[in-house]
Amino acid sequence: MPAASLDVRNLSAGYGPTLVLEDVSFSVPAGARLSILGRNGMGKTTLLSTLMGMNRRYGGEILVGGKDLSPLKSSERARRGIGLVPQTRDIFRSLTVEENLIVGIKDRPRNVIQEAYDMFPRLHERRNNLGWQLSGGEQQMLSTARTILGRPAVLLLDEPLEGLAPVICEELMEAFTLLASSGEMTILLVEQRLESALDFAETVLILERGRIVWQGASEALRADPGLVEHYIGVGSLH
Numbered sequence: 001m002p003a004a005s006l007d008v009r010n011l012s013a014g015y016g017p018t019l020v021l022e023d024v025s026f027s028v029p030a031g032a033r034l035s036i037l038g039r040n041g042m043g044k045t046t047l048l049s050t051l052m053g054m055n056r057r058y059g060g061e062i063l064v065g066g067k068d069l070s071p072l073k074s075s076e077r078a079r080r081g082i083g084l085v086p087q088t089r090d091i092f093r094s095l096t097v098e099e100n101l102i103v104g105i106k107d108r109p110r111n112v113i114q115e116a117y118d119m120f121p122r123l124h125e126r127r128n129n130l131g132w133q134l135s136g137g138e139q140q141m142l143s144t145a146r147t148i149l150g151r152p153a154v155l156l157l158d159e160p161l162e163g164l165a166p167v168i169c170e171e172l173m174e175a176f177t178l179l180a181s182s183g184e185m186t187i188l189l190v191e192q193r194l195e196s197a198l199d200f201a202e203t204v205l206i207l208e209r210g211r212i213v214w215q216g217a218s219e220a221l222r223a224d225p226g227l228v229e230h231y232i233g234v235g236s237l238h
């Protein structure tokens with residue numbers, strides 16, 4: 001599936017009676033990238049899981065390639081082109097790396113697994129290892145590769161660098177950047193590491209208590225330490 005635009009209009013969502021996201025609107029052109037920033041608990045994960053259809057939406061629309069997917073359930077949204085790599089790195093712990101990847105290819109031919117190994121050669125080395133035997137970084141690679149093999153038009157990455165060693169973070173960011181530069185997917189990255197988020201995407205939005213409080217060019221945010229300090233925290237820019 002080729003990259004598709006994402007238009008989110010007046011999205012509100014939450015858990016049970018608790019409203020977490022309020023009136024969130026933004027657009028990402030097909031093949032572009034957007035980083036989503038915000039302190040802990042501001043609604044970033046809730047935004048991605050609402051786009052994926054995994055928690056309750058109170059109102060608003062989610063258009064992928066101009067088509068409103070918001071009435072559809074999660075599995076149907078996945079079929080229509082949304083792919084989420086969750087913060088929890090959901091992999092099958094008792095299956096091998098290769099078996100995990102086979103789950104991700106859907107109805108594509110089996111040899112497309114090579115795409116995952118080209119992206120993350122480390123997964124090829126570990127192809128016969130079980131999920132639970134992998135390091136945190138390898139689990140992140142596997143979770144990402146499995147989603148990417150499904151060829152989503154819009155890829156959602158939820159804090160992929162969390163808890164990983166700097167060298168692994170670099171490896172992952174290089175892979176994401178390469179993927180993004182192919183223009184084959186529209187990519188949303190939730191990331192607490194400000195430099196990585198700014199380097200990755202041309203556009204950024206900041207969430208605070210479930211609302212968008214700032215959106216604009218990454219370079220504009222980088223150039224304004226006062227803004228960063230206000231919304232993200234002191235010392236985030238190095």
Ligand SMILES: Nc1ncnc2c1ncn2[C@@H]1O[C@H](COP(=O)(O)OP(=O)(O)OP(=O)(O)O)[C@@H](O)[C@H]1O
Pocket residue numbers: 015018020038039040041042043044045046047
């Ligand atoms: N399953 C849930 N049930 C009820 N409330 C929840 C649930 N998950 C998250 N919340 C609440 O929703 C708000 C937003 O949480 P969310 O995880 O989306 O924030 P976040 O910006 O992704 O934070 P973090 O960076 O810590 O992952 C928080 O107040 C949180 O306590």
